[in-house]
Amino acid sequence: MIKVERLVKWFDGQQVLHEVDLEVATGSITVIIGRSGGGKTVLLRHLIGLLRPDGGRVLVDGVEVSRLRGRALDEIRKRYGVVFQGGALFDSMTCADNVAFPLREKLHLPGTEVAKRVEAGLAQVGLEGMGP
Amino acid sequence: MTERPLPLALRPLDAIGRWAIAVVEALGRFGTFLGQALGTILTPPFKFWAFVDRIHYIGYRSLLIILLTGGFTGMVLGLQVYFTLVRFGSEAYLGPAVALSLIRELGPVLAALMVTGRAGSALTAEIGIMRITEQIDALTVMALSPIRYLVAPSILAGLVTFPLMTALFDAVGIFGGYLVGVELLGLSQGTYFGEMQSFVDLSDIMTGFWKSLSFGVIVTWVCTYKGFNVGHGAEGVAKATTDAVVLSSVLILVWDYFMGSVLP
Numbered sequence: 110m111i112k113v114e115r116l117v118k119w120f121d122g123q124q125v126l127h128e129v130d131l132e133v134a135t136g137s138i139t140v141i142i143g144r145s146g147g148g149k150t151v152l153l154r155h156l157i158g159l160l161r162p163d164g165g166r167v168l169v170d171g172v173e174v175s176r177l178r179g180r181a182l183d184e185i186r187k188r189y190g191v192v193f194q195g196g197a198l199f200d201s202m203t204c205a206d207n208v209a210f211p212l213r214e215k216l217h218l219p220g221t222e223v224a225k226r227v228e229a230g231l232a233q234v235g236l237e238g239m240g241p
Numbered sequence: 242m243t244e245r246p247l248p249l250a251l252r253p254l255d256a257i258g259r260w261a262i263a264v265v266e267a268l269g270r271f272g273t274f275l276g277q278a279l280g281t282i283l284t285p286p287f288k289f290w291a292f293v294d295r296i297h298y299i300g301y302r303s304l305l306i307i308l309l310t311g312g313f314t315g316m317v318l319g320l321q322v323y324f325t326l327v328r329f330g331s332e333a334y335l336g337p338a339v340a341l342s343l344i345r346e347l348g349p350v351l352a353a354l355m356v357t358g359r360a361g362s363a364l365t366a367e368i369g370i371m372r373i374t375e376q377i378d379a380l381t382v383m384a385l386s387p388i389r390y391l392v393a394p395s396i397l398a399g400l401v402t403f404p405l406m407t408a409l410f411d412a413v414g415i416f417g418g419y420l421v422g423v424e425l426l427g428l429s430q431g432t433y434f435g436e437m438q439s440f441v442d443l444s445d446i447m448t449g450f451w452k453s454l455s456f457g458v459i460v461t462w463v464c465t466y467k468g469f470n471v472g473h474g475a476e477g478v479a480k481a482t483t484d485a486v487v488l489s490s491v492l493i494l495v496w497d498y499f500m501g502s503v504l505p
Contacts, residue, residue: 159378159382183384186381186383186384189382191379194375197374197375197376198376199371199376200374211383214385
C-alpha cells in the first residue's frame, strides 16, 4: 500500500503541493488528473523518492520512503516500474540496447539470455528484428 | 505567524548573509559531488567500458585540436623567443626556452583549455540533456547510480587523458619550435636539442604532469557537476554549458598559479 500524508513541497518560494493526502491500496489502479503545472509529476516524483518533501511523508507498505537513503531506497525503487513523461530512453543507445540495459546491469543476465529476452520484448511491440 | 519586516538599515546585511549562505551551500554541494564521485571510483563495480568510452570521448576526439594548437603554440614561441634571444646574442637557448615554457606552463594550461572547449562543454551538454529528458532519473529509479555510470568514468578518464594530451601538446609544440628555429631561422639542430637536454630535467616534466593531472580532475568535475545540476529546458543546458567552460577555464588558471607557486 502507498500512503501519502500531508505532503508539502515548495519550489523557489512557490508552494506546489499543499498538504496532499492519498492512499493507493495494493492491487488497485489510481489515476491522478489535473491541469498542467498542478503538481502531478511532483507528487509522483515523491512517491519514487526522486524528490524529498518539505513537509509530510510518503509510506510504502509502512516504510517511510521520504526518509530512506542509499541502498534502502534502492531496494524500494526496485519494486517500482516507471514510465517517464518523455520516455526517458537512453538516446545514445539503440532500441535493443535500451531494452538490454536493465537486464545486463540490474539482473546481470548472461549475453545469450539478454539477447533472447530483448528479441522477445521487441517482438511484443512489433519491433522484431531490431535486436542485436 | 508572519515574520516582522527587517528595518531598512539591516536589509543590505540580510542580503549579504543570504548570499554568503547560498555560496557556502553551493560549495558544499560541489565538494560533496566530487566526494561521491571519488568514492564511487574506489568502490566496485567498475564500469570499464564506460571508462573506455569516456577516454575516447575526452581524449581521442580531442587529438586533432591538441595537435593543431600544440604545433602552432610551439611555432609562435619559437618565432617570438628567437627574436628576443637574438638581441642578447643568446639564440642558442631557444630550445630550452621553448621546451621549458611548454613543459612547465603552456602545455598543461593550453591543452586543458582546449580539451575544456572541445570535450568539457560536450560533457556538460550531454549530461544536461540526459537530466532534462529524465534519463538520469530513469537510472536512479532503476536503482543504478548515475554517478557511477556518468561521472566516475569521466573523472577517471580525465585523470588518464589530460597528462597524455599534455605530453602530446608538449612534443608537437617542441617540434613546432624546431620547425621555426632550425628549419626557418637557421639555428643548428644540435644546438636546439642539445641545450634542451642540458636545461630540462625531470622536475620540470613532473611539474607539468601534476598540473595536467589536477586539471583533468577539475575540468571533468566542473563539467559533469554543471551537467548534473542543469536548469530547465534548452536554455538551462546552454547556460550550464557556458558556465562549465567559463568556470573550468578560470579554475585552470587560478589552480595553475597555485601549483606553480608550490611545485619546484
